Amino acid sequence: MLEKRLIDAYGRPLENLRIAVTRECNYNCIFCHLEGDPIGKPQKIGTMPPELTPEDYSIVAEAASKIGITGFKLTGGEPLVRNDIVDIVHNIRKYAQNSDISMTTNGYLLEFYAKKLRDVGLNRVNISIHSLNRETYYKITGVDGLEKALNGLDEALKYNLKVKINASIVNGLNNNEVIELIKFASDKKVTLQLIELQPINAGSRQFNSLHYPLSLIEDMLIKNGAKVINRKLHNRPIYIMPDGTTVEMVKSYNNPIFCAGCMRVRLLADGTLTPCINWRKPGVSLLPRIRNKPREVAIKNAIDAFIEVNTLRRPYTLYNINTNQYITNNDGARLVLPKKSIKFNY
Numbered sequence: 001m002l003e004k005r006l007i008d009a010y011g012r013p014l015e016n017l018r019i020a021v022t023r024e025c026n027y028n029c030i031f032c033h034l035e036g037d038p039i040g041k042p043q044k045i046g047t048m049p050p051e052l053t054p055e056d057y058s059i060v061a062e063a064a065s066k067i068g069i070t071g072f073k074l075t076g077g078e079p080l081v082r083n084d085i086v087d088i089v090h091n092i093r094k095y096a097q098n099s100d101i102s103m104t105t106n107g108y109l110l111e112f113y114a115k116k117l118r119d120v121g122l123n124r125v126n127i128s129i130h131s132l133n134r135e136t137y138y139k140i141t142g143v144d145g146l147e148k149a150l151n152g153l154d155e156a157l158k159y160n161l162k163v164k165i166n167a168s169i170v171n172g173l174n175n176n177e178v179i180e181l182i183k184f185a186s187d188k189k190v191t192l193q194l195i196e197l198q199p200i201n202a203g204s205r206q207f208n209s210l211h212y213p214l215s216l217i218e219d220m221l222i223k224n225g226a227k228v229i230n231r232k233l234h235n236r237p238i239y240i241m242p243d244g245t246t247v248e249m250v251k252s253y254n255n256p257i258f259c260a261g262c263m264r265v266r267l268l269a270d271g272t273l274t275p276c277i278n279w280r281k282p283g284v285s286l287l288p289r290i291r292n293k294p295r296e297v298a299i300k301n302a303i304d305a306f307i308e309v310n311t312l313r314r315p316y317t318l319y320n321i322n323t324n325q326y327i328t329n330n331d332g333a334r335l336v337l338p339k340k341s342i343k344f345n346y
């Protein structure tokens with residue numbers, strides 16, 4: 001059995017698994033990427049029963065831990081619409097005892113689940129609060145749910161879950177609300193994570209008019225006295241405001257530096273492993289390899305599936321390097337990163 005982590009052909013380790021536990025969601029955000037699921041958009045509640053069981057996820061967690069995956073992120077759809085979500089987290093924790101287990105949620109149902117999830121071993125939640133203005137929140141999400149999400153946030157903090165606030169920045173809707181969001185994060189003593197729009201699934205509709213470059217916000221933060229540090233995952237810049245509040249930037253759009261620091265694969269809700277959120281070819285189908293098998297066989301098959309999906313990993317956006325971009329001097333060669341990037345055509 002492998003006990004070490006996998007590395008892809010571009011030198012990127014595989015440390016993190018994003019698990020979309022459902023395609024269903026009680027929201028309908030204008031930019032929903034649904035983790036790149038080819039189904040395209042979130043499904044209404046009750047229309048698409050879950051395919052993987054808590055038992056299946058325990059196999060996934062055991063196999064992933066054996067190949068050095070130490071971060072598990074539960075997403076969807078909205079993970080909290082699964083009424084067995086507590087069992088799922090419990091099972092993952094059982095087989096990934098020392099891992100970071102977190103969830104990304106719209107927060108609508110979090111008030112009910114925060115304590116239960118903490119009790120079975122969830123470490124963190126990222127809660128989407130794209131706006132503190134009820135109408136703007138509604139325009140972005142399609143649901144009048146700001147109050148519920150805020151209650152969910154307070155409940156998560158009450159039970160000592162580590163919290164990040166996710167705000168996807170949409171041109172003309174909330175791009176002028178950043179200072180207010182930072183103040184709110186500061187009051188709650190949590191990190192604010194600003195997310196740049198991506199042209200994936202719903203996000204590709206009206207992308208040009210809704211996209212707001214986060215670089216404009218970064219300039220503003222620097223002018224306001226922020227210092228910056230670098231996070232290993234995706235080489236994300238984290239700005240530290242003068243009062244100590246942290247603002248993390250998720251600038252994935254057309255950004256080779258972001259993809260260079262990618263350390264994750266995805267398990268979609270139908271049991272398909274994919275190497276990238278932009279992957280559109282058939283992925284690695286996990287479910288038939290683990291169902292109705294003795295546990296040991298299922299674990300071995302799941303490890304093989306992880307190895308297979310790892311061979312498919314490549315940075316979706318990368319620099320187009322050519323020899324003219326090497327400048328030499330007497331000390332050797334220096335690489336100058338070109339302004340233009342290219343994309344893998346999946």
Ligand SMILES: Nc1nc2c(ncn2[C@@H]2O[C@H](COP(=O)(O)OP(=O)(O)OP(=O)(O)O)[C@@H](O)[C@H]2O)c(=O)[nH]1
Binds near residue numbers: 102164
């Ligand atoms: N293109 C791309 N976007 C990503 C990737 N991971 C996260 N994102 C974007 O970042 C947003 C926020 O992600 P979250 O689910 O909150 O998790 P995270 O910030 O990546 O993970 P943690 O910092 O560990 O909590 C997602 O909705 C995506 O838009 C990735 O691997 N590729």
Ligand code: SF4
Binds near residue numbers: 027105
């Ligand atoms: S809450 Fe998340 S999964 Fe649901 S529609 Fe919004 S972005 Fe999509």
Ligand code: SF4
Binds near residue numbers: 234259
């Ligand atoms: S390779 Fe780039 S676009 Fe693909 S999942 Fe990783 S960071 Fe996202």
